[in-house]
Amino acid sequence: MNPVAARTSCDLVVVGAGPTGLFATYYAGFRGLSVLLLDAQHEPGGQVTALYPTKAIHDVAGFPAVPGADLVRGLVAQAEAHEPRMVFGAQVVDLVRDERSGTLTLSLADGSQVDARAAVLSTGVGGLRPRTLPVGHGWHGRGVAYTVGDPTDHTDEDVVVIGGGDSALDWALQLQPVARSVTVVHRRRAFRAHAASVARAEKCGVRLLTDCELLAIHGDDSVRSVVLRDRDGSEQELPATTVVGALGLVTAPSPFAAWGLELVDRKLVVDQSMATNIPGVFAAGDATSYPGKVPLMAVGFGEAATAVNNAAVHIDPELSLFPGHSTDEEQGTTMASDPTPLAVEA
Ligand SMILES: Cc1cc2nc3c(=O)[nH]c(=O)nc-3n(C[C@H](O)[C@H](O)[C@H](O)COP(=O)(O)OP(=O)(O)OC[C@H]3O[C@@H](n4cnc5c(N)ncnc54)[C@H](O)[C@@H]3O)c2cc1C
Numbered sequence: 638m639n640p641v642a643a644r645t646s647c648d649l650v651v652v653g654a655g656p657t658g659l660f661a662t663y664y665a666g667f668r669g670l671s672v673l674l675l676d677a678q679h680e681p682g683g684q685v686t687a688l689y690p691t692k693a694i695h696d697v698a699g700f701p702a703v704p705g706a707d708l709v710r711g712l713v714a715q716a717e718a719h720e721p722r723m724v725f726g727a728q729v730v731d732l733v734r735d736e737r738s739g740t741l742t743l744s745l746a747d748g749s750q751v752d753a754r755a756a757v758l759s760t761g762v763g764g765l766r767p768r769t770l771p772v773g774h775g776w777h778g779r780g781v782a783y784t785v786g787d788p789t790d791h792t793d794e795d796v797v798v799i800g801g802g803d804s805a806l807d808w809a810l811q812l813q814p815v816a817r818s819v820t821v822v823h824r825r826r827a828f829r830a831h832a833a834s835v836a837r838a839e840k841c842g843v844r845l846l847t848d849c850e851l852l853a854i855h856g857d858d859s860v861r862s863v864v865l866r867d868r869d870g871s872e873q874e875l876p877a878t879t880v881v882g883a884l885g886l887v888t889a890p891s892p893f894a895a896w897g898l899e900l901v902d903r904k905l906v907v908d909q910s911m912a913t914n915i916p917g918v919f920a921a922g923d924a925t926s927y928p929g930k931v932p933l934m935a936v937g938f939g940e941a942a943t944a945v946n947n948a949a950v951h952i953d954p955e956l957s958l959f960p961g962h963s964t965d966e967e968q969g970t971t972m973a974s975d976p977t978p979l980a981v982e983a
Pocket residue numbers: 652653654655656657658675676677678681682683684685688689694695696727728729730759760761762763764765803891921922923924932933934935937
């Protein structure tokens with residue numbers, strides 16, 4: 638996780654360490670490529686880490702229910718099998734292809750550059766940051782937070798969650814067993830969150846305040862209370878140790894159009910090999926669009942395998958598109974050009 642040197646090179650650069658990019662990194666290592674994985678965030682996992690690390694995911698093949706953070710841990714361990722370079726806090730701001738050599742040069746926000754023979758863009762919905770609380774300025778790290786990591790960090794606290802979506806209700810439900818009190822404040826009459834979550838929260842003692850907004854945060858070194866205002870204008874002050882902003886995320890799409898990439902609805906247009914319109918630049922996961930596209934992790938994993946194997950052939954046309962079976966890996970046949978055929982009964 639070292640910073641990128643002022644200029645470095647690799648066979649394949651993967652941009653975005655969400656589920657898709659992590660799996661692409663595994664596949665690139667499996668194919669014997671030198672790979673560099675870059676992400677603007679400071680930790681891997683993309684939307685899973687940012688939005689639902691503790692929620693159980695039920696539609697990843699082979700895992701009936703896997704918490705988001707566990708899935709990301711597994712993807713990182715799998716990606717690390719072939720010792721890729723992974724650099725976080727590395728935002729890619731430009732991509733240029735040299736027409737003569739075909740080399741791709743990616744520029745990072747800190748001014749460093751990466752030369753690669755191919756790239757997989759797995760940038761998902763773009764850069765992610767939480768929508769901040771209008772009155773939260775100056776309180777971050779002193780009681781205002783925008784995610785809930787380990788709920789037991791809030792044992793015996795008075796927690797006020799601001800927001801009406803799934804994250805707000807999920808976090809409230811996780812905090813309720815350990816916190817002294819949990820209050821969800823939503824400025825509209827109806828929650829956007831799943832009705833079952835709202836019903837569970839009501840049942841287990843989470844206080845739900847609708848038509849209500851956060852007016853002010855009071856405290857000294859840390860948050861002590863919040864002032865709330867009802868729709869009719871009446872105000873109340875509640876004790877609060879932690880205020881969790883759950884107002885959703887602001888996404889910052891990469892400037893793909895300026896890089897010369899073809900887009901539809903701000904997504905990258907790809908063909909069946911996950912190639913974009915720039916030779917050597919492939920894409921996978923939520924960043925891509927094609928007729929019938931379903932933006933789910935299961936789909937992104939398949940696209941990552943397709944993108945990386947096609948990138949491998951782009952890098953070395955002598956290589957087979959089929960990577961060989963991973964079950965053969967210990968026998969050193971990861972670059973198989975002639976997979977063992979299955980016998981077919983006549
Ligand atoms: C609340 C919620 C619940 C969900 N539940 C499910 C579910 O149950 N099952 C399911 O299959 N899917 C689910 N999804 C969707 C799933 O999370 C996405 O399909 C998945 O995260 C897409 O993975 P990705 O790697 O393509 O993109 P992302 O997860 O969006 O990751 C993209 C990464 O790229 C990085 N990045 C972007 N631009 C740059 C740049 N210029 N330079 C460097 N890094 C960059 C970002 O920082 C980010 O880390 C859910 C989504 C949400 C919001």
